[in-house]
Amino acid sequence: MENRFNLLALTPRMKTLHYSWIAFFITFVVWFNHAPLLTLIADSLGLTSQEIKTLLILNVALTIPARIIIGVVTDHFGPRKTYSFLLLFCSVPCIMFACADDFEQLAMARFLLGFIGAGFVVGIRLVSEWFPANQLGLAEGIYGGWGNFGSAAGAMVLPLLALWFGGDDGWRWAVGSTGVICFLYAFVFYFGVKDTPDGSTYFKPKSYKAMEVTSAGDFFLLIVMQIPLFLALGLLNWKLSPQQSDLLSEHVTQLIYLALVILFFVQVRSAYQVNKGVFKQKVAPVHRYSFKQVAILNVLYFATFGSELAVVSMLPLFYSETFELNMVYAGLLASSYAFMNLLSRPMGGWFSDKFGRKKSLMLLTVGLSLGYVAMAMITKEWPLLFAVLITMACSFFVQAGEGAVFSAVPLIKRRLTGQIAGMTGAYGNVGAVYYLTVLSFVNYQTFFWMVAVSSFIGLMMLFLFQEPEGTIAEILPSGKIELIRVE
Structure with missing residues (x-):
């Protein structure tokens, strides 16, 4: 195994990282391919405002159980087979959505596409198999941050693609093209990666019915x-x-x-x-391992990724109503929040590698708590530029916090990494559901305060978090114990 972290190196380790983040990128493009085209879709099929909102709900409804299920499947069958099958399977409802003729068909396809949101979990396990602990945070951060950018890239490219195809069916060709890419990349991924480096063992849980605990x-x-x-x-x-x-x-x-x-x-x-x-x-x-560690990371991902999904959904409307902007301009400004993923998440992972998991999580959680407090204070009297800068600063801490969370997840228990990542990832979606539900009852300022308070609760829980150190033990097929370093 090579010791230097060189993204441009054509080594097996770096190839695996690039195959992985591209797979995740594609899943996010497909998962949110409808969002920038909703106006065209609504006009084409005569959808009501309520039906559009329903599609947005259905798009995330299946992701919570899907992340749990995919975590189990990943640990059992390995990331290579699981990711390839997920891409192959989800290309079908993507094409179904592009071919839909009424709301019911759109709704069913969107519901099934929620499953592709579980792709993130697979790569977490795969990347953890290939990178040592002192590089794992950066590697997972690149995987998560660059892959997560798929939603922002889709928002920029898909409307242009629909316009290029032209006509009432332009949106269909744009959505359908992402399904074709998803289908083809399933084979590229399958033949391009291996679950572990040569000579390494892929450790599996003792049972797949439920997560193992040790007390x-x-x-x-x-x-x-x-x-x-x-x-x-x-x-x-x-x-x-x-x-x-x-x-x-x-x-x-x-x-x-x-x-x-x-x-x-x-x-x-x-x-x-x-x-x-x-x-x-x-x-x-x-x-032994401490499930308390998993619980704390769940709460932190609830606050970080949960708030990101919620804020990305409401931020264009917040800018539009607060500063009286048209929705196109407001949407462009709001995209700055998601755009930060390219650098923030990798930096959060790198920071964890360099200065420790617990210290990094505490610092970043303080930052995101204060960031949401600042966003709660934004009013129409603020200069728009200052409001955007505050938003970008807050998003940096949120996404860097996500990177720090998943720099720690693979260091808890190697054979359970898929299941742990599945549960922690699911908590991110749970957070989005709760936050958006609260938003439907309160104003924007109260919403941001509520997110800040929940982040502060996560910060308090971090005092109970134990810095991963030493080794974790796994049993080889021969019965011999292998110690895996986590620092």
């Missing part, structure tokens, strides 16, 4: 951390109910609530079956 206390904390995930799904169900968007009937809505309750108890039962051994005897110290 009775951690078992109960695992159950507690499942609750917000199910509540978020219940909240999405409510948004689609007759009381909100009226996409689902009252009967179907009640059935979904019941199914979520049943599924929660099924999950609890599965978690107990996998972990009942911890109630009978203590796990050997060399094999």
Whole structure:
């Protein structure tokens, strides 16, 4: 394995990183390919304002459970097969969306496309297999930041592509082209990467029914951390109910609530079956890990990526209403928030490699808390340039914080990296659901204050976080223990 971090080197390690962030970039282009074309789509198919809002909800509805599922699948089958299959599978609903003739077809395709938002989880495990701990934060930051930029790139390119194709069906060709790219890249990825470097072992969990924990206390904390995930799904169900968007009937809505309750108890039962051994005897110290670490990272990603998704969704309207701008100009200014991903997330990861995971997370969380406090104070009397600079400064800390979170995720327990990344990633989407729900009841200033307070709660929890140090133990197929350095 090479020791220098050289992005331009054509080494297996760097090739794997580039294959990975391009795959993630494509997933984000496909996931949000409808957003910049909504006006054209609405005009073409005669959609109402309520139907447009419903499509936005459906686009994220499946991503929460999908990230959990894909995390499990990644740990079992490996990133190479999982990412390739995900790209291949999601190219189908993407083409379905481009060919849709009515709202119902659009809605079904958009719902299924929420699954592609889970692609992020796969690359986290893959990159962690190829990079040592002292380079992992930067590598994961590049993967996440450059890939996440796919949504901003799509917003800039897809309207131009639709205009180039022209006519009422221009948006269809633009959306469809992203599906074709997604389909083709599935094969490029499959034949271009390997799960691990030559001679390395790909460690798998002992069970795929539920996440392993190593103490009775951690078992109960695992159950507690499942609750917000199910509540978020219940909240999405409510948004689609007759009381909100009226996409689902009252009967179907009640059935979904019941199914979520049943599924929660099924999950609890599965978690107990996998972990009942911890109630009978203590796990050997060399094999223990603290689930508390996972819980803290979940909360931090709730505050960072959750707020990013929410703010990106509302920022154009915030600029438009606060400074009385037209939506095109407001949208361009708001894109500065997402544009920061290219540098912010890698810098957050690099900072973690250089100065430590805990110290970096604390500093960046302080920054994003203060950033949202500053955004809560923006009024129409402010100079527009100053407001944009405050927004970009806040977005730097938010996205750098995301990079710092996922510089720590792969250092907790190697064989569970996919499942841990899946849960932490899902918490980002949960955060977006909660934040956007609150926004529907309060004004912009209260919304920003609420995000700042939740970030401050994450900061308080960080005092309980333990800096990854020493080694983590995994068992080789031969039964021999391998120690993996995490510092």
